[in-house]
Amino acid sequence: MTPQEIAALLVDRFGSRILECKPDEVNPWSVVEPAAILEVSQFLRADDRTSMDHLELLGGIDYKDRIEVVYILYSMKQHHRYTLKCRLPREAPAIHTVESVWGVANWHEREAYDMFGIVFEGHSDMRRILCPDDWEGYPLRKDYKYPKSYRDMPV
Amino acid sequence: MEVDFSGDVMTLNMGPQHPSTHGVLRLELKTDGEIVAEAIPHIGYLHRCFEKHVENVDYPGVIPYTDRMDYCAAMNMELGYVLTVEKLMGIQVNNRVRCIRIIMAELDRIASHLIAAGTYGNDIGSFTPFLWCFRDRETILDLFEETCGARLLYNYNWIGGLMFDFKPGFEKKVIEFIDYFEPQVDNLNRILSDNFIFVKRTATVGIMSPEVAINYGVTGPNLRGSGVKFDVRKDEPYLGYQDIDFEVAVGKGEHGPIGSCWDRYMVRIREVKESCKIIRQTVAQLTPGDVRESIPKRVKPPAGEVYMRTECPRGELGYYIVSDGGLKPYRLKVKSPCFTVMSAFQEVSRGSMIADVVAILGSFDIVLGEIDR
């Protein structure tokens, strides 16, 4: 399926919950309402026309006015790729986990939580993965202040 | 495996400092006697905030940082990043650059798989293949040193071209090495891969079914060991791989169920032979040219985003770049193959014995620099 067809399929099925579609870019993407992400993911995985069985990347991006969560999906059977984005507010960003759809999302979401502070509701093990468990702050945010010390050690 | 964990579960730590964990990885093993109930990996000991650093350097300056992620196959790390930026900017490179990039990437693939095979033998207890693999790897590192001055971290693939061209006579040395090396792989098979004890230790252990592998996003030799024929070089070819004739090595389960540690290890050995084929064909395709001809004066990609993946020795390496039109990347996210395969580790090692945990970890061939970035 071409990116245009996938975008059309999504709009067709989910209507107004798909906020924006840009299938003609170098990396085609659609913006999905955060509350709908689990349904959209399950649909894209299960449907035979898309069969997106491979979650390639799940990451956060910090724009000045919002935090985005990016899902890059790929289909091993059909060899097509599509990107979903969800826009979250900067204070207390939260979204439902897609761990039940793709097992790999477990660690990727932990990293997004560690680096951006995005809380994934329903995650089985929501704790930091790369930074120590008692680290303060979310390093990849643009307004991150480097701490002066960690547990009495100068950083 | 049906196990009843009603007994006392003891927590054992394979701590960050350990001879067999291929880097600083902490494995928390919850064991009931000999059987492992859970093997929980804890990472982050080598986290150097690569993604934060690169937001403060310009695009060409990111290349040395990418080297240091997977330091065993640095050429492939650079290649992935450079191809991603070139895709965003729409740069086409000439034939000489394309061929040299393929030759260097495949030589690095051979070097990386030699490390994987040698250290895996070491973990299982066979000390000799380790030294044989490293002896052969030395020749590859000498070739790299001759071209770009460094043995391990190269800064060689630049955006739009390469740092240096080959020295005269380099192609002959590469072919000489490949001619010498292909029989050595058979030697290695005799001492390690087909060894009865090695097969007994690895061919029934760490079975990862294709469904588990795809669910956990496993790629590369780990996925192919489970029988799934999937290689980025064939699926979404870059750099002209579609015109090169090579096979994708897949695990066939000769000594046990498909998806065992032995299958994953054997896929790597077969891939080494395929890399030799690729190098021979590419050396024949080399044409003269200037390797710095397409390098832009200032690397300023247009605003937008791009995702590109390449096949590095450990799996599918993906770079996701968000550019705001400036000189520095706004966001660079790396999808590292070892990160995803480690997330599957807990699932695969459940129910195995303690000694098998080491075998499974070795068969995944992880490099912590890539997991932690």
Place this chain on the structure above:
Amino acid sequence: MESIAQLLRLIPKYDKLPGMAQAIIPVLVSCIVIFALLALAVLFLVWMERKVSAHIQDRLGPMYVGGWHGWAQTIADALKLLLKEDIVPAATDKLLFKMAPFIVFLGAFAAFVVVPFGASSFVTDLNIGVLYIVAVGSLSVIGIIMAGWASNNKYSLYGGMRAAAQIISYEIPSAIAIMTVIIPVGSLSMVDIVNAQKGGIQHWFLFRNPFIFLAFIVYFVASLAEVNRTPFDIPEAESELVAGYHTEYSGMRFAFFFLAEYANMFLVASVATTLFLGGWTQVLPSSIAHQFIPGPILFFLKALLLIFIQMWLRWSLPRLRVDQLMYLSWKVLLPISLVLVLGVGWLAVYW
């Protein structure tokens, strides 16, 4: 020992010593001689292991210390270990901790008093020689358990228990394989066993009897497990996961464990030489030539050949997993050795 006793009588006023002393002093002197020879042999074996492993791995090994191919490397290493700080961890059981290396070494050393190196070069000829060797060889298990326990480290204990289980399991097939040699000879004395193989290679037990040939292989494999060599080196390579039983040891105490391992290697090679390869007797059939190489030298060369094979196996083969090891001992070697004993017995009765 008789020759030493005769030598001692040459010392003036030796006859004036009380009878008790005259009985004990030759024994002591023989033991010191054996200990010195053993130490020299172990020194040589460590150097040989490093050279053999190096050449198998396509490198050179020791080259500098002492000039020619680094022959003095082991002496340098021993000196270094002597000079190291003697660390006894605070929470250990001090007496057991200090005694353990000596008991492990004792197990290897004590068995050498019955091994005949030559026609009269042995300390004593016990009429239960073989039984004595099998019995004393098990003493090292006590030392290993002591080392594991006294280290106050749950991983050392775990490793020590595994090592003990391995050694005890493999003693059974090795003892039964030895029995196949005793049946044709009819005596447990080591000297009698060697004398039954006099006359050349065709008289060696190895080639006289297909059952004994197989018993040699069973004994060789079982003895590899006794000395914790790869492919059976789970106790040493416990550093894969848990620490081995000698982790807390450093300096000279560790050197003793190391010494004990090589002494054990030499012991099992010597026992295999005596029982299967004809001990110090000649290789060429006596119809062709008399024995021109002196007995002890020939004995040492034969033992060296077996030790070389042991080292070769160590550096070529991977390690067996613990359950595979136990499976091999109880379900493969033990039934085979029982069948071999039956076979040798049947041959002895009907031939």
